[in-house]
Amino acid sequence: MGLSSQSTEREDNIVVKDLRGRVFGPLEFSRRDLMAVNIQRGRDHGLPDYNTARRHFGLEPLTSLDPREFREKTGAEVEDGVLKKLQSLHQDDPSQVDIWVGGLLETHDSGPGDLFSR
Structure with missing residues (x-):
């Protein structure tokens, strides 16, 4: 089997x-x-940055890497600590996040997030 x-x-x-x-x-x-x-x-x-890719595929771009906004706009189930590190590393600018990193962070229990699904 x-x-x-x-x-x-x-x-x-x-x-x-x-x-x-x-x-x-x-x-x-x-x-x-x-x-x-x-x-x-x-x-x-x-490849474009994460936010540019979201915009291209008709997804709402992020204005910040704040954990609440990230979860609200992506439906992601990411720990606060991970998002706070990302926020600090990229000076809270979503346009500095690589497409692969942002797309991977959108992943949830049922599969890929919106960006990688599109």
């Missing part, structure tokens, strides 16, 4: 340690952080 009868894990925004340092195997000389690679790949390919 295997995969046909097993439940999947809950969708979330948590990135496990193996994806941050061992995704390409133990024999690779320099460890790579898959999350950093994804962010850089988006920049290299000219």
Whole structure:
């Protein structure tokens, strides 16, 4: 039966340690952080910032990275501490958030958030 009868894990925004340092195997000389690679790949390919992408897909852009506003506009289930760190890191400017990071933070129990669903 295997995969046909097993439940999947809950969708979330948590990135496990193996994806941050061992995704390409133990024999690779320099460890790579898959999350950093994804962010850089988006920049290299000219993807827009998170807020610009939301606007493009007809979603209401954020005016702040305040946890209340983020949850209200995205329906995300993210811990306050994560959003407060994001707010501090980007000086409360949603246009400085990378599309991959913002989209991942919108994830909720039932799957991807609005941005990645569109």
